[in-house]
Amino acid sequence: MEDYTKFKLKRKEELDAVLADKNDLFVVACNKCFKELDSFDEPECGLFEEIAKEQGKNIVGSARIDFLCNEPLTSKSFEGLLPEGTKNVFVISCGLGIQTIAGLVEMPVYAASDTVIVDGHHGMALTTTLCDACGQCYLNLTGGICPVVDCSKSLLNGQCGGAKNGKCEVDKEMDCGWQLIYNRLEKQGRLQEMLNQPVELRDYSKVNHKFVSEYVKSVREERYEGYYGGIHPTEFKELSEHSSLVRFPEPLNVVIPMSQHAGAPAEPIVEVGQQVKMGQKIAQAVGPISSALHASVSGTIVAVEPRLHPISGLEALAIVIQSDGKNTLDDSVKPAGDLDKLSADEIIEIVREKGVVGMGGAGFPTAVKLKSPKPIELVLLNGCECEPILTADHRVLLEYADEVVYGLKAMMKASGAPKGVIAIEDNKLDAVELLQAKTADIENIEIVVAKTKYPQGAEKMLIKRVMGKSVPSGGLPMDVGAIVCNVSTAKAVSDAIQLGMPLIERVMTVSGNRMNKPGNYLVKIGTSVKEIVNHCGDVKGDDVTIKIGGPMMGFAQANLNVPMLKCSNGIIAVETTVKEAVECIKCGRCADVCPMELRPLYFTKYALSEDWEGMKTQNTMDCIECGSCEYICSSKIPIVERIKIGKTAIREGK
Amino acid sequence: MLITQLKSKETIEALAQGKTVIINCHGCKEVYFAEHEADELQKDLNGVTQIITTDYICNPDNLKLQLKKHTDVINAADTILVFSCGVGVQTVAALFEGKKVYSCCDTYPLPGFQGVTPLNVDCGQCGECYLNGTGGICPITACSKSLLNGQCGGAKEGMCEVDKEMECGWERIYRKLEKLNKLDNMKYEAPKVRNYHNPNAEEPTI
Amino acid sequence: MRITELFQRGEFVLTAEVGPPKGVELDHLIKDAHEYLKTRVHALNVTDNQSSVMRTGSLATCKVLKDEGLLPIFQITCRDRNRIALQSDVLSAALLGIENLLLLTGDYTTLGDHPQAKPVFDLDSVSLIHAVKRLEEGFDIAGNAVDGAPPKFAKGAVVSPCSDSVDVQLAKMEAKVKAGCEYFQTQGVYEPEKFIKFMEQAKQFGVPVQLGLIIPKNVGMCRYMNANVAGVHVPDDMIKELQADKEKTKAGDTGVEICARLIKECKDYAQGVHIMSLGWENRIPEILDMAGIAPITPVV
Helix, strand or coil: CCCCCCEEECCHHHHHHHHCCCCCEEEEEEECCCCCCCCCCCHHHHHHHHHHHHCCCCEEEEEEEECCCCHHHHHHHHCCCCCCCCCEEEEECCHHHHHHHHHHCCCCEEECEEECCCCCCCCCCCCCCCCCCCCCCCHHHCCCCCHHHHCCCCCCCCCCCCCECCECCCCCCCECHHHHHHHHHHHCCCHHHHHCCCCCCCCCCCCCHHHHHHHHHHHHHHHCCCCCCCECCCCCHHHCCCCCEEECCCCCEEEEECCCCCCCCCEECCCCCCEECECCEEEECCCCCCCCEECCCCEEEEEEEEEECCCCCCEEEEEEEEECCCCCECCCCCCCCCHHHCCHHHHHHHHHHCCCECCCCCCCEHHHHHCCCCCCCEEEEEECCCCCCCCHHHHHHHHCHHHHHHHHHHHHHHHCCCEEEEEEECCCHHHHHHHHHHHCCCCCEEEEEECCCECCCCHHHHHHHHHCCCCCCCCCHHHHCEEEEEHHHHHHHHHHHHCCCCCCEEEEEEECCCECCCEEEEEECCCEHHHHHHHCCCECCCCEEEEECCCCCCEECCCCCCECCCCCCEEEEEECCCCCCCCCCCCCHHHHHCCCCCCHHHHHHHHHHCCHHHHHHCCHHHCCCCCHHHHHCCCCCCHHHHHHHHHHHHHCCC | CEEEEECCHHHHHHHCCCCEEEEEECCCCCCCCCHHHHHHHHHCCCCEEEEEEECCCCCHHHHHHHHHHHHHHHHCCCEEEEECCHHHHHHHHHHCCCCEEEECEEEEECCCCCCCCCCCCCCCCCCCCCHHHCCCCCHHHHCCCCCCCCCCCCCECCECCCCCCCECHHHHHHHHHHHCCCHHHHCCCCCCCCCCCCCCCCCCCC | CCHHHHHHCCCCEEEEEECCCCCCCCHHHHHHHHHHHCCCCCEEEECCCHHHCCCCCHHHHHHHHHHCCCCEEEEEECCCCCHHHHHHHHHHHHHCCCCEEEEECCCCHHHCCCCCCCCCCCCCHHHHHHHHHHHHCCECCCCCECCCCCCCCEEEEEECCCCCCHHHHHHHHHHHHHHCCCEEEEEECCCHHHHHHHHHHHHHHCCCEEEEEECCCCHHHHHHHHHHCCCCCCCHHHHHHHHHCHHHHHCCHHHHHHHHHHHHHHHHHCCEEEEECCCCHHHHHHHHHHCCCCCCCCCC
16 A cells, blocks of 8 residues: 655754754654554654754653644643653654644744645545645536646646647646546537536635635534534434334234343243233342343243344343233332332332333443442433434433433432433434423423534443543443433333333334334334334345444344344344445544544554554553444444454453 | 535536436545535435435445445436545546536535544645744744745734734744744745745655 | 935935726826826835736836836735746846836735635745845846846835834844845834834844825725724824814815824934825825925936
């Protein structure tokens, strides 16, 4: 691969002159971008230091930083880096990096490099320069060949007459751009069109500082809104956001895997042949982080055996119940009484007993969160639903607003939090309005409207957005005094207390542009995905991927004979993406969008070379697997997959 | 790094002749792409046989891969409308030399040329870095006229004559040097004149 | 004749600005020059597409004025020409016997009547002064020898004594002097105390400076300049003065009085006066009379 680095060390004579009256130097080198990620060593840094040492200069220190121009990340990396006694900073980088450092430090900053124009930095494909960004595209008149770039003189009204044998007078290796245009238009039968063109004049005022600077300001505000990075995938929520909840038809069988939460799988307490009622406990929690399971239908236990698990893709122990279609309620399902009369511990016990777990994704047992060893100042209900396509939480907010508020109050009481917040993204304004009305009289509950940006629903992002605090590396929300729960979880807490109903059904979205009949459904836990897809009119086309969850973090399913879990918020059918991974070109987009402020490009390399130490140095374990890096990757590298490999290796102690 | 603006609706309508295939590139969407405006506009166009939304069409290999399953409908089309930067349009045009490939966007340059995030700082890639004499503020990009030997005199209360909301680059440089106690840098030794011919710096040799 | 010779002789050098029209009818300009300026100012600055508005060229107009027995100063900006065209025009000026130059960077293109035009700014005022100096030394800016006897010019530039950042102005002024500038004309001055203070600092460069004056025609013009024109500030009491007697101001008399007064107050600190009348050439004799400056014998 060609090297598109756009800076070169200045000539030695020039460096000698700049260095002459300066001493006590700190050297900063930018790890180059737009080049194959093949080594992490940039020779210029050493070369410069040699030149400086030859002059007898004292070098107080040096640093190599990725994407020096990325001010938010660079300012962090640079913090406290300059040793005492530093008098001058020399930077080896393109002009952007030099200016970033010059803006960060008070002392004089010098450029040790010159920035050169390289082909192909417009567009991500590192080919040749194809576009001059003139703001007045002429390609429609020229058969898709750019006269501004492909003609040395950027002529707009035909060739200058200087070409010889079709080659440009400025560069004999270069084809005459207008000759190419002529040939292309002739081929398309458009010569008359070309001859009829009125005289073209370029408008140089189109690309002006004002337009660009105002634009930059707006984009930067959006990019750093709430938290660093993030992306804006197409939402496709219109497919189902206005479809009211429908109760899914009674399943004949339900398959309830013992593992549907973070922590240890539950242990069956029923036997094959046994009759169970709806809401009856069928499996008990094992250990501190585990959760009980309940029958979602009344009927007969027909099997306790390994079945295909939708997340692991492996067989795992499950209880299969054949429904008698009666949904006879278990005696244990009865209201717990007035919330005011319940103690914090009683609420936590109900939540534990009724098998409530986080319903946004990971399925962490809610009772464990509520029983925080650290003081909690805020219960943060997550109604962001930042995943595209999914609208389940949106419908819960609209159709169970009272239950959500009740659940929040219960969790505040259980955790001793003085304050509650329901965070909703601004693409659900109807839900915002409704919840604002419902909570208008409640002093300590606030509705926060967050500007839509993925992955806002990730708890660490949401905490940053709402509280302005960062959860420390490896830490939990409680470390900053917060509990984050999904709005569906709040509804489940409400059901557990008000009805005595354990978590046996949930709201889910069945959608995607390849699903024939998108909608939102109230589905029993354990219902077969295949049944649900069939019920929704099956999928369109043959290049379809079905996922449980959203398009960003959902799990693709090859075999639809898997059950719905407590944390399955949707089934989507989308067009299968075709991609072939190529080498990383260090375009830096992954580092620009990573909300955890990591540098995912390293993971792609370290996973392949099994460099687990490198993985640790780059804080792989902090990755939340949101997939933003993979989404934006111009080289189509399966970054998340490689990150998971690294995480597994580190967990295994490699 | 580029940003795009949609051409006017009338212009695009006039371009959509006969059977039309639309290609949207979302690769640089985080930088800028008027996704919703483009969607709305495409709904009203006549003769559209297929809308393909993909990313990084500036990469010819990726473009080919993404268009593979649409080969038939593209072959049958009279016109291909591309909603992308100028690089993407030309990549498509080069792939289908015999087809009318039209651009539906105008492309603008963006300060900063890596990553997704547009930067406040700017570099003219002149190949002869002047930052050493200017306190780390680039005269090529911070001055509307890219002057190298000091301000033009057109600034009023420190603001540029070209854009009254932009600070005069040379006043910024002067103040920065003053702060660094490096005003000597402003002292004239020889005029600085740009070399437009061969901006590529030479490699140093030891 | 080069006006530097006048400075050397110790003369108080008087110049006025004329702008070529958009079109080739120069009769009016020539008539006014003869009638009001010929015996009152030593030389006439001819503007170069002033304010980025396209007009007849400065060089050709200079030649016409010279043929009329007037002494022109060829103003050159860097806005519209690259270094090839600039040096070429400087040599052309020498060929036509035009020896006085005022070398400027130039207003930006978008401020004028062709905002779509490509702004050039290949050189700037400092490098242009340097380029002219090199031509005088027998070389072009690329180091190629110029055939025959090299030309010789009076190389002038501008400076704004009443700028909101005088320190930055002085730094650039020094660069211009070092590059070879031999005289300065200032931006319009309305605050004598600022001018005097500036001149005390500018003295060190040992280069003559002409006090620049823009005739204040009315209150609106002053307010506009205060808001928009770089380096110009009309103080409040002067605006009040223009407001006081509306009839008198309308007749142009207040502006004339102000200019005369400014000349008197600054005269001892300047080496000449440069009047930018913006179409009021006919008032220049009055201003000079009122300031006690006698008519001159024309030089060519």
